[in-house]
Amino acid sequence: MSAPTERKVVxxxxxxxxxxxxxxxxxHALRGVSFKIYEGEFVTIQGTSGSGKSTLLNQLGCxxxxxxxxxxxxxxxxxxxxxxxxxxxxxxxxxxxxxxYNLLPKTTAVENVELPLMYNSKYNATQRREAAVKALQAxxxxxxxxxxxxxxxxxxxxxxxxxxxxxxxxxxxLADEATGNLDTRTSFEMLVLxxxxxxxxxxxxxxxxxxxxxxYSSRNIFLRDGKVREDTQNPHILSAADALxxxxxxxxx
Amino acid sequence: MNFLNLFKVAFxxxxxxxxxSFLSMLGIIIGVAAVIIMMAIGQGSKESVRKNISxxxxxxxxxxxxxxxxxxxxxxxxxxxxxxxxxxxxILKDKKFVTYxxxxxxxxxxxIYGSNNTTASIYGESLDYFDIKQWVxxxxxxxxxxDIKKNAKVCVIGKTIVDELFPDGTDPVGKTIxxxxxxxRVVGVLKSKGYNSWGMDQDNVIIAPYTxxxxxxxxxxxxSSINCSAIxxxxxxxxxxxxxxxxxxxxxxxxxxxDDFTIRSQQEMMETMSSTMDTITIxxxxxxxxxxxxxxxxxxxxxxxxxxxxxxxxxxxxxxGARGIDISNQxxxxxxxxxxxxxxxxxxxxxxxxxxxxxxxxxxxxxMWSIFVSFLVCTLIGVGFGYFPARKAANMxxxxxxxxx
Ligand SMILES: Nc1ncnc2c1ncn2[C@@H]1O[C@H](COP(=O)(O)OP(=O)(O)OP(=O)(O)O)[C@@H](O)[C@H]1O
Ligand SMILES: [Mg+2]
Numbered sequence: 001m002s003a004p005t006e007r008k009v010v011x012x013x014x015x016x017x018x019x020x021x022x023x024x025x026x027x028h029a030l031r032g033v034s035f036k037i038y039e040g041e042f043v044t045i046q047g048t049s050g051s052g053k054s055t056l057l058n059q060l061g062c063x064x065x066x067x068x069x070x071x072x073x074x075x076x077x078x079x080x081x082x083x084x085x086x087x088x089x090x091x092x093x094x095x096x097x098x099x100x101y102n103l104l105p106k107t108t109a110v111e112n113v114e115l116p117l118m119y120n121s122k123y124n125a126t127q128r129r130e131a132a133v134k135a136l137q138a139x140x141x142x143x144x145x146x147x148x149x150x151x152x153x154x155x156x157x158x159x160x161x162x163x164x165x166x167x168x169x170x171x172x173x174l175a176d177e178a179t180g181n182l183d184t185r186t187s188f189e190m191l192v193l194x195x196x197x198x199x200x201x202x203x204x205x206x207x208x209x210x211x212x213x214x215x216y217s218s219r220n221i222f223l224r225d226g227k228v229r230e231d232t233q234n235p236h237i238l239s240a241a242d243a244l245x246x247x248x249x250x251x252x253x
Numbered sequence: 254m255n256f257l258n259l260f261k262v263a264f265x266x267x268x269x270x271x272x273x274s275f276l277s278m279l280g281i282i283i284g285v286a287a288v289i290i291m292m293a294i295g296q297g298s299k300e301s302v303r304k305n306i307s308x309x310x311x312x313x314x315x316x317x318x319x320x321x322x323x324x325x326x327x328x329x330x331x332x333x334x335x336x337x338x339x340x341x342x343x344i345l346k347d348k349k350f351v352t353y354x355x356x357x358x359x360x361x362x363x364x365i366y367g368s369n370n371t372t373a374s375i376y377g378e379s380l381d382y383f384d385i386k387q388w389v390x391x392x393x394x395x396x397x398x399x400d401i402k403k404n405a406k407v408c409v410i411g412k413t414i415v416d417e418l419f420p421d422g423t424d425p426v427g428k429t430i431x432x433x434x435x436x437x438r439v440v441g442v443l444k445s446k447g448y449n450s451w452g453m454d455q456d457n458v459i460i461a462p463y464t465x466x467x468x469x470x471x472x473x474x475x476x477s478s479i480n481c482s483a484i485x486x487x488x489x490x491x492x493x494x495x496x497x498x499x500x501x502x503x504x505x506x507x508x509x510x511x512d513d514f515t516i517r518s519q520q521e522m523m524e525t526m527s528s529t530m531d532t533i534t535i536x537x538x539x540x541x542x543x544x545x546x547x548x549x550x551x552x553x554x555x556x557x558x559x560x561x562x563x564x565x566x567x568x569x570x571x572x573x574g575a576r577g578i579d580i581s582n583q584x585x586x587x588x589x590x591x592x593x594x595x596x597x598x599x600x601x602x603x604x605x606x607x608x609x610x611x612x613x614x615x616x617x618x619x620x621m622w623s624i625f626v627s628f629l630v631c632t633l634i635g636v637g638f639g640y641f642p643a644r645k646a647a648n649m650x651x652x653x654x655x656x657x658x
Contacts, residue, residue, distance in 0.1 A: 063572060063651050084576040091574020102569045102655060106269065116573040118254050164573070 011037040016069035029055040031226040042198040047223035095165025099177035103149035135163035155186035191240035263587040277555040278595035280548025285599025287541035295534025297616035313519040316479040334475040350492035353381035371417035377466025393426035393441035401462040411456035412445040549634040556642035568654025577647035588639025596631030
């Protein structure tokens with residue numbers, strides 16, 4: 001992290017604005033956001049409710065397009081892309097982790113993780129399964145491959161969701177309140193996992209309400225009223241594994 | 254997503270809602286079965302009528318007295334007496350496209366032999382009649398030209414008459430029966446033809462020389478009809494115009510004067526019957542097809558429910574890279590799968606229904622193309638009524654869809 005300029009830029013925003021028309025009024029959810037995110041960064045985005053975090057993440061995930069400004073993902077300009085081109089870009093370059101897991105109901109862990117590869121014709125059935133099994137092993141669910149989504153705990157479901165975000169080997173993993181529905185202990189388990197992925201060199205953008213979580217990432221961005229208020233590197237990244245070890249064991253689930 | 258996977262996803266969606274899917278299939282099943290049964294009955298009746306008429310000979314031409322009655326106008330009784338011996342002789346003399354000619358007079362009454370009696374019809378005919386109607390004399394002989402000339406009281410009888418009058422198995426040939434008290438010597442017995450498909454017993458006949466029936470029973474000088482046969486079925490039209498010319502000549506009809514006789518061919522009758530049957534079939538099938546339309550709307554309804562129910566899933570699929578077309582294909586295949594499965598079951602149920610109709614005695618025959626058309630219609634219903642829900646799914650905004658609760 002000493003010389004970030006030498007590293008590859010994964011995301012570049014230039015004065016990105018996003019307006020929503022609500023009846024007569026125009027809501028300015030993003031009012032000119034600019035930043036670069038480099039390969040291998042673990043970025044937390046914080047801000048009060050309504051500050052535009054989710055809107056920003058939707059831009060980064062190519063689910064939405066800016067009203068104005070430019071957005072480059074892995075060097076590709078996204079704003080002018082067609083809907084189906086963006087779908088393909090999401091498929092190849094993005095991994096999403098949602099607050100409420102969003103697994104397919106009554107479907108096994110492996111099949112859930114395979115889902116993004118279903119929309120990638122480069123993978124055949126064997127390769128799909130292989131990649132899914134590998135991703136599940138990486139999140140510590142190598143022994144729960146055939147468990148159905150409704151037979152798993154919240155923490156396990158979120159692990160499956162993280163494995164699904166990993167399976168296409170994305171340029172960036174986007175998480176919106178990924179620990180929002182989990183208890184403290186399980187949240188820390190997730191953080192351990194994210195830190196592990198970070199250590200492996202993955203780029204992670206993590207939206208959170210919880211300032212504590214920011215201590216475990218490498219960079220913190222604060223939003224207020226659709227603008228970047230603060231953008232700081234974190235020189236003292238705490239270890240989530242240590243924090244987890246310090247937690248009292250006898251917690252109710 | 255490739256086809257196999259789309260198929261798997263659709264199959265899973267259907268089987269996770271088995272009862273609901275079955276209910277929406279039920280409409281298709283009933284619709285297709287109804288269409289197939291209606292077509293089978295229509296086709297079956299048509300074939301049986303055709304078979305029946307062609308059994309009577311497809312080259313047969315009938316001449317009746319009086320103008321064409323198809324308009325339904327009542328006619329003067331005297332106009333029904335226009336076919337005379339002179340006409341018969343003129344036809345015999347000038348015919349080129351006609352092979353056989355037989356004048357016909359008939360009467361119904363009681364036939365008696367010993368203590369047995371039965372109600373029968375006697376037909377006065379010439380010898381050609383046996384060829385026109387393809388009667389075979391099984392034992393004994395037909396009467397002769399000599400018999401016709403002499404108004405001989407001889408006859409040939411059908412199997413039903415034999416059974417009724419000679420129940421003990423005596424050979425009727427050579428015996429004398431009485432018809433309306435007039436004695437007739439039986440010279441031959443006809444080979445049985447059985448019932449025709451209108452349920453008429455064709456063997457309940459007595460055939461005698463037309464001269465005998467005209468003079469000794471009816472005491473009249475005109476014929477009730479003249480039956481002819483064209484050389485071949487293809488030459489029927491030529492034969493009809495030839496007969497028309499001959500009769501107009503003997504009846505001295507000039508220029509614009511209307512015919513005082515009517516010539517109809519068996520072929521023409523067959524076509525009239527066929528087209529009537531076709532009309533009935535079309536009406537039945539259209540009625541049945543409406544149930545398919547209703548079934549299609551049922552499928553659309555269930556697909557709309559399915560799309561709304563799975564909004565979140567659609568959002569998720571889109572966020573991991575499904576394009577609009579992937580999503581719409583998924584729902585289209587689901588609705589096609591429902592309608593085609595319904596179609597297959599419908600064909601099966603229709604086939605069972607057709608068998609059941611056959612058991613109760615309705616003539617049935619499933620036209621192969623009706624099965625093909627059913628599948629085509631089911632696929633069209635699946636695509637047509639699945640299209641709107643599928644578009645709705647494909648046009649969802651992924652952000653809103655994934656937030657949907
Ligand atoms: N689809 C939309 N239509 C209209 N306005 C919207 C839409 N999406 C977001 N907004 C508005 O944009 C602003 C930013 O919303 P956003 O969801 O990005 O906030 P957030 O920071 O994620 O909040 P939270 O922490 O509660 O999730 C809000 O004022 C919101 O009302
Ligand atoms: Mg939000």
